[in-house]
Amino acid sequence: MKRLLTVLTSCLLLATPAWTAITHSITIQPSAPQNTGWTVTLAPQASAILIVTVKKSEIINGVKYSIKNPPPEVTPVPTAAGTGFIWTTTIADNIPNDTYVVTCTIANLGAGADTVKATVKCLWTPTGTGSGSGPPDIMGLADGTATRSGNNVSWYFTPIVQRADGTSAINWYVEVNDAAGNPDPSASIISVSACPPADTIWVVTPPLATPGTGPQLAGSASSSTPSTGFLKVTFTDPIESPNTSSTMLIFFEATLTIYVDCCGGSSGHAWWRLSFSPAHVVGSVVNDPLGQYANKNFGFWPLGPIFGKGKLLAGYQQHKETAKCTWPCTLSQFIAGLAYTRKLNLHPPAYNFLTHNCTHEAINLAGATGLVIPNYTVPSNLDNWLKKNCPNP
Amino acid sequence: MKINKLTTRMLLNELVFTVALCAVFSTPHVVSAEGSNQTPSGATSLTDRSLERGISSLLTQATGDVLVRKTLQMCGTELRIAQKELNAFLATRSVQREQFNLAWRSYREDPLQIYAITYTSMDGEPQDVEKRVFKDTENSIEVGRKGYTIEFRNDGTLSEYRRRDESIVCVFHVNGVLKELLIQGEDGKCLTAIWDATGQQIVIRRSEP
Numbered sequence: 044m045k046r047l048l049t050v051l052t053s054c055l056l057l058a059t060p061a062w063t064a065i066t067h068s069i070t071i072q073p074s075a076p077q078n079t080g081w082t083v084t085l086a087p088q089a090s091a092i093l094i095v096t097v098k099k100s101e102i103i104n105g106v107k108y109s110i111k112n113p114p115p116e117v118t119p120v121p122t123a124a125g126t127g128f129i130w131t132t133t134i135a136d137n138i139p140n141d142t143y144v145v146t147c148t149i150a151n152l153g154a155g156a157d158t159v160k161a162t163v164k165c166l167w168t169p170t171g172t173g174s175g176s177g178p179p180d181i182m183g184l185a186d187g188t189a190t191r192s193g194n195n196v197s198w199y200f201t202p203i204v205q206r207a208d209g210t211s212a213i214n215w216y217v218e219v220n221d222a223a224g225n226p227d228p229s230a231s232i233i234s235v236s237a238c239p240p241a242d243t244i245w246v247v248t249p250p251l252a253t254p255g256t257g258p259q260l261a262g263s264a265s266s267s268t269p270s271t272g273f274l275k276v277t278f279t280d281p282i283e284s285p286n287t288s289s290t291m292l293i294f295f296e297a298t299l300t301i302y303v304d305c306c307g308g309s310s311g312h313a314w315w316r317l318s319f320s321p322a323h324v325v326g327s328v329v330n331d332p333l334g335q336y337a338n339k340n341f342g343f344w345p346l347g348p349i350f351g352k353g354k355l356l357a358g359y360q361q362h363k364e365t366a367k368c369t370w371p372c373t374l375s376q377f378i379a380g381l382a383y384t385r386k387l388n389l390h391p392p393a394y395n396f397l398t399h400n401c402t403h404e405a406i407n408l409a410g411a412t413g414l415v416i417p418n419y420t421v422p423s424n425l426d427n428w429l430k431k432n433c434p435n436p
Numbered sequence: 437m438k439i440n441k442l443t444t445r446m447l448l449n450e451l452v453f454t455v456a457l458c459a460v461f462s463t464p465h466v467v468s469a470e471g472s473n474q475t476p477s478g479a480t481s482l483t484d485r486s487l488e489r490g491i492s493s494l495l496t497q498a499t500g501d502v503l504v505r506k507t508l509q510m511c512g513t514e515l516r517i518a519q520k521e522l523n524a525f526l527a528t529r530s531v532q533r534e535q536f537n538l539a540w541r542s543y544r545e546d547p548l549q550i551y552a553i554t555y556t557s558m559d560g561e562p563q564d565v566e567k568r569v570f571k572d573t574e575n576s577i578e579v580g581r582k583g584y585t586i587e588f589r590n591d592g593t594l595s596e597y598r599r600r601d602e603s604i605v606c607v608f609h610v611n612g613v614l615k616e617l618l619i620q621g622e623d624g625k626c627l628t629a630i631w632d633a634t635g636q637q638i639v640i641r642r643s644e645p
Binding site: 223224225307308309310311312326327330331332335344345346347348349352354356357358360361362389 | 536537538539541543545550552554557563564566568575580587590600601602605607618620626628630639640641642643644
C-alpha cells in the first residue's frame, strides 16, 4: 500500500511538476564536451528539470565526430544521504537541428533537503583524417605532447642518434592518453609513418601497424642520411565527455651497459645499468614496477655468507670500472632486461663465490636482452672479453 | 689440445681468482660496531635524520586520493618500525662489520628472518638495509610483504623504501620529500603517484600487469 502511494505520488510529481521546479539547461558537443554535470539541492517534495541538448555530430579540424549509439543518458547520482530521489528521462530526436534533447525530471520524495548530481556521458567517434595544427617540434631524444588535433598528428623531429655504421636511427613510442594521463583503451593507433624531406629516406618500423593495436605503439625510424624529418601518427580516438585526452610521442634511446672492475677488492666486480633517455618519461613507456629498475646500477652480491643467499644490490660499492660496453636496445630487449633485474630482486638465487657470482649474473642479464657473452665467472675474463668485443668501448 | 694465448690468460685469471679467494677467507676484514663512529644509541644521526624526514614527508603528503592517503599512512608506520629495527640492530654490540669485495656489511640470521646492512665504508652510514622474513625455518618461502629494503644515497639521504614483494615502493627526492609512490595489487595492477620536490602531486598513473 505504501509502495503504491509512493508510485502514485511519483507519477503525479513527474507528470505535473510543481510550478516551483528548478530548470537547468546545458549543451554538449564534441568541441565542448566538458559541460556534463549539474548539481542541485532539492527541498522535500521539490523537483527539478535538467534539459541537455547533445549535438549529434561536428567537424573538428577536418574530422567528423558522430555520436555513438545508443543516445546519451542522464544519470542522477544522489549524495550518500539522499535516499528519496526518483527521476525519469525522456529523449527527443531533434532531426532538423542534428541534436538529441534529453530531459531529466528529478523529484525529492525524502523527508529532508538533499543534493543530487546529474551527469551526462557521451561518446563521439571520428571518421576521416584531419588537418589539425601540429604539436611542438621534438629535438633529439625528447618527448612531446599534443592535445587532440583531428585524427592524426605530425611531429617534426631532429634525430641525434648516430650509429657506428654511419646511419641514423631513433626509437619512437606513441601513446594516446585519457584525461588521467593513462593509455586510453578507446583509442587505436592505425599507423606511424615518416614523411622526410626529399633528400633523405627514413624507414619506419613497423611500417604500418594493424588497426586496432591499442593506444600504445613503439618502433624505430632510421635513415642513411641523418637529417630532420617528421613522423606522422594516424590514430582513432573517440571523444568522450569530459574530453581532456592527449597524444604523446617520445623519441628515446634505451641501452644496456655492462661494467667490470677486473681487479679491485678481493676479486673484482661486474655490474650493469639499463638506461633510458629521456629519463623522466620512462614510466610512460615501461609500466611500473619494471620502470623502477631503469637508470640505476645493479649488481649481484651475497646477502650474508659468500656461499649462501644472493641479493640484488643497487650501486657499485666503490668499484671503478676497468672496462665497460654499451649496447643499444630495442624496447622489448630493454623491458626483458628490466624484467630479469626485477626477478633477481624478488627471487634472488643463491650466491656462490665460485660458480654463481656477480660476473655470472651480469652475463645472464645481458643474455636476457639477447646479448650473448661467454659464461665467465671471473671479472677479469669478462674485462678481457669486453675490451676485445665491444663495438663502442 | 691447442691452447691459445687468450685461453692461457683466462686460465691464469682463474688461478689468480682462486688465490684471491683464499686470501678472502684467510684475512677477513672485520670491525666491530664499537669501532665505528656510531652514537652511543647505535643510531647514526645522519641516517636517523634522513629517515625522520622521510617519515614526516609520508605523513604530510598523505592527502587526496583515499588509496594513496591510506597507503602513505601505512608506509609511514612501516618506515618508523624499520627505523627502530635499524637502530636496535646498530646498537647490538655483537654485530660486526665485515668487508667483502670493497663492500662493508653486517648480517644477522635468525630462524625466520635475515637482517643485512651494506655500509658506505668501514665506519660510514648504511647504504642498503634489507630485512627478509620467511615462513619456514629452512628459509625457503619468503613473506615478501613483511620484509623490506631501504636504500640511502652516498650522501646519506633516504632514496627508497621498498617492501620485498613490491606491494609498496616509496622513492624520495634528495630533500626528503616523497617523489614516487608505487602500489601494486595482488592482481598485478599498479598505481603510481608522483610528486615534485615541493611535495606537489603532479600525476597519478595506473597500469596493467
